[in-house]
Amino acid sequence: MEEEEFVTLVRWSYEENRDIQCKKFEGIELSKEVLEMVEFENCEFHHCKIMDCNMEKLKFSECQFYNCDFSNTCFERAIFVKCKWDNCKCIGGNFVESRWYEVVVQNSLFQYANFSNAFLEKTTFLETILKNASFQEAILKVL
Numbered sequence: 001m002e003e004e005e006f007v008t009l010v011r012w013s014y015e016e017n018r019d020i021q022c023k024k025f026e027g028i029e030l031s032k033e034v035l036e037m038v039e040f041e042n043c044e045f046h047h048c049k050i051m052d053c054n055m056e057k058l059k060f061s062e063c064q065f066y067n068c069d070f071s072n073t074c075f076e077r078a079i080f081v082k083c084k085w086d087n088c089k090c091i092g093g094n095f096v097e098s099r100w101y102e103v104v105v106q107n108s109l110f111q112y113a114n115f116s117n118a119f120l121e122k123t124t125f126l127e128t129i130l131k132n133a134s135f136q137e138a139i140l141k142v143l
Contacts, residue, residue: 003028010035 006028013020019039028048039059048068059079067087074094085105093113100118106126113133121141 003030006030007033007035010038013038 006025007030009020009023012018014037019041020043021041022043023040024044024046025048026046028045028050030050030053032052033050034054035058036054037057039061040063041061043060043063045063045065045068047066050068050070050073052072053070054074055078056074056076057078058075059081060083061081062083063080064084065086065088068085069089070093071089071091072093073090075098076094076096077098078095079099080101080103082102083100083104085103085108088105088108090108090110090113093110095113095115095118098115098118100120100123102121103123104126105124105128108125108128110125110133111129111131113130115138116134116136118135118138119141120138123140
């Protein structure tokens, strides 16, 4: 899927109020796009570079991210449920007021990521660099 097709799919999904389900996205490269209020369900993202984008209020359910770069992307008020991030880069990512449920992040780089006022429940960071990341007033729950 080309970048233009991806953006068109996301905008169509928003306009039609429909979820994007069971899709595999590979090698998508986006910069400075605004993609908001869409739900991805059971999707996979491989080798995608989605940087400096606004992805506020998106919902990802049972999605997997492999070898992706989301540096300086805004995921403010986004929701992640049962997702997996593996070998991803999210330097300067903005996750303010986001919600994470049963998420695993491994072998990734989240330096300077901002999780202020986020809610993280049953979320695990394994071998992930969080240097200078902010969790100010974040709620962390382990059950």
